Amino acid sequence: MPIRNIAIGRPEEATHPDTLKAGLAEFISTLIFVFAGSGSSIAYNKLTNDGAATPAGLIAAAIAHAFALFVAVSVGANISGGHVNPAVTFGAFVGGNITLLRGIVYVIAQLLGSIVAALLLKFVTASTVPAFALSSGVGVGEALVLEIVLTFGLVYTVYATAVDPKKGSLGTIAPIAIGFIVGANILVGGAFDGASMNPAVSFGPAVVSWSWSNHWIYWVGPLVGGGLAGVIYEVLFISHTHEQLPTTDY
Template sequence: MADEKMEMGEVGASLMSSDVKPPPAKPTNRFDRVFQPCLGELVGTTFFVFIGCVSVIENVESTGRLQPALVHGLAIAALVACMAEISGSHFNPPFTLAIYLCGGMQLNMVAPYLACQLLGGVLGAAMAKAMTSRENFIKAHGAAFTVLQPDAEIGGALFGEVAMTCLITMVLLLGAFNAKTKNPMVPFMVGGTVILTILAGGDVSGTCMNPARAFGPAVVSNYWTYHWIYWVGPIAGGVVAAALVRLLLGDKKMRIILK
């Protein structure tokens, strides 16, 4: 009996040993690694731009900026939450560039993501045009950004796009990728930041912060006035945010200097 107990004890010890490792996970197929994430970006950006454009085209004047701010913020929060495990929920070229610069994705996925986001912007704007009345669509220039009029406003609008995109990108990077500050509430953090930036700067530049959100309506409505601001400003803001996280705000693993 003593021998049997010793043998059973040895078996029990081996089962509880840390040397026993679970079988390795099966490698994901090409659809899961490449095509599904791209489809997630396409679908997510399409519906974000669609909902955002409709909220501007059909905006009730008495609500001012509140209606578009809430719609954009709540839409991005919901889409980020449900698509995060599929594509990472970028839906924005500056986000993709900043995430790549911070080591959050591979280089070979950057161009497909950007293409899907821009295509999604066009599809979303086309859906908004199909849904809304012709009169309201023309009045809002298809939800393309028309807030800028005199040349004197360009400097303030460009700075606003840089600063506000930097803020929201920094929230995303610190909330989703930096181990020291990672937070499961990041979808609602990003959505809340969208709301407050639109409320704060909507009358200055329209608070785009997303070239795909600007590109789609510009294509569908053929409205290109000052369109370059909504590329230069957000991309610069995303790069500045990535630099801040990589150089100063990130944890030791994220920082590339001052470790």
């Protein structure tokens, strides 16, 4: 059971050079992802003079996020595992694949990376960085469930392609699969609540634009969905007769 593998970690782990390097990798990967993802929304708004959302805009956002996440995961994979998302880190923690202290370093780095990306976007574009918000007619309950389901699919994909010790050669396409599921999920949920699936992605723009309406949904939904995916995959599908992955990988 995952609960047996959950660990807080030793205090010195939080300041260990390997952990700090991994945190820096998460910071850079998240900065790359948020800069490209949120930047694509700003570019769309500029090209349309802040016009109404269109199917073309949704497709463009899905492609931008899919490509950016593919790169962000790839460049961080060999150092930190390429989480780029507190929900992924939380899912790895509840599955016993990362310690609490190392996970906290990851989350702090991800949040800082998102904030810096949003600040850079505001500076270079002289535009408002759009914060995530619910679309007209979308209720809090619907948005919360949507974020849970979307993030479940994302973290389940991470487990199946990157965490599972039996993944074999499938691990080589993990960043592509992870980018694809995010792009597909944006096509599903983007018109309703923006399809965040990632508290860090929501946090940076919220800080810079100082817009916190229903922001808690973009934390609770992804963490619940990511946690469920981590527990379910770890309990049902990972054979513990195999050698466990080292905590430095995921």
